[in-house]
Amino acid sequence: MDSSLKGNSCLLRRQPFPLYIYPMNGYSYNTYTYTQTYIMKLFLDTAIVSDIEERLSSGLIAGITTNPTLIRKSGRDPWKVYTDIIELGVEDLSIEVNGETSKELIENGVAVNKNYGNVATIKLPCTIEGLKACKYLSNIGIRVNMTLIFSVSQAILCSLAGATYISPFIGRMDDNSLTGLSLIADIADVFKKQEIKTQILAASVRDVQSVGKAFELGANICTIPPKVFDNMADHVLTTKGLEQFNADFLA
Numbered sequence: 118m119d120s121s122l123k124g125n126s127c128l129l130r131r132q133p134f135p136l137y138i139y140p141m142n143g144y145s146y147n148t149y150t151y152t153q154t155y156i157m158k159l160f161l162d163t164a165i166v167s168d169i170e171e172r173l174s175s176g177l178i179a180g181i182t183t184n185p186t187l188i189r190k191s192g193r194d195p196w197k198v199y200t201d202i203i204e205l206g207v208e209d210l211s212i213e214v215n216g217e218t219s220k221e222l223i224e225n226g227v228a229v230n231k232n233y234g235n236v237a238t239i240k241l242p243c244t245i246e247g248l249k250a251c252k253y254l255s256n257i258g259i260r261v262n263m264t265l266i267f268s269v270s271q272a273i274l275c276s277l278a279g280a281t282y283i284s285p286f287i288g289r290m291d292d293n294s295l296t297g298l299s300l301i302a303d304i305a306d307v308f309k310k311q312e313i314k315t316q317i318l319a320a321s322v323r324d325v326q327s328v329g330k331a332f333e334l335g336a337n338i339c340t341i342p343p344k345v346f347d348n349m350a351d352h353v354l355t356t357k358g359l360e361q362f363n364a365d366f367l368a
């Protein structure tokens with residue numbers, strides 16, 4: 118890949134050969150199709166199976182994140198929720214495990230992996246015990262999402278522990294008079310300079326504007342509530358313009 122196209126941001130990848138050649142102003146131009154790489158992804162942040170089912174059919178959702186609070190709010194047995202989500206065809210489901218020690222976290226992470234296989238990404242807290250468990254699970258090939266990230270130093274430790282994802286909680290930072298999006302930029306800067314493969318999964322995203330900004334600043338993935346996903350497609354001028362076009366179709 119062109120070196121200018123490397124990094125953590127949302128990028129377009131040029132195909133290795135021209136797909137179309139067409140004449141323009143008497144000259145032939147080689148044009149290349151640009152396709153979005155796997156780098157920029159949207160996950161849904163919910164444990165409500167019907168909410169996932171409704172939106173998964175768009176083909177735009179690459180994964181699901183859950184947490185104990187979202188599971189509790191669903192009012193259902195966690196294992197049934199995970200099974201139902203996986204049966205919908207989700208390929209990457211973050212499942213948070215509980216434990217005081219790294220041993221407990223590892224045991225619980227391995228158990229989840231045995232149950233759900235590689236669809237399950239094990240979500241661990243960014244504590245020393247969580248980091249030890251992350252190192253172990255990552256070394257045996259289990260994806261880990263390190264959650265509750267609020268600083269660059271935590272992000273660095275998670276990357277050293279081999280985490281597949283880190284989840285900075287931008288909304289919760291904003292709630293506490295910190296700038297969540299600045300953290301995304303700071304982590305992305307370090308990861309880019311150090312060529313770190315751990316992906317930045319912007320979490321605790323509360324509005325549409327933050328999604329665009331998080332990707333602009335270097336997030337690889339945004340996990341968003343269903344409502345934010347719906348709002349991403351909406352624009353008052355699209356609605357208004359479409360009304361006019363539809364009326365003109367019939368005129």
Ligand code: E4P
Pocket residue numbers: 162182183184187264284286288289320321322340
């Ligand atoms: C992500 O993994 C978390 O589940 C989630 O984004 C937390 O969001 P909240 O701060 O809105 O609870």
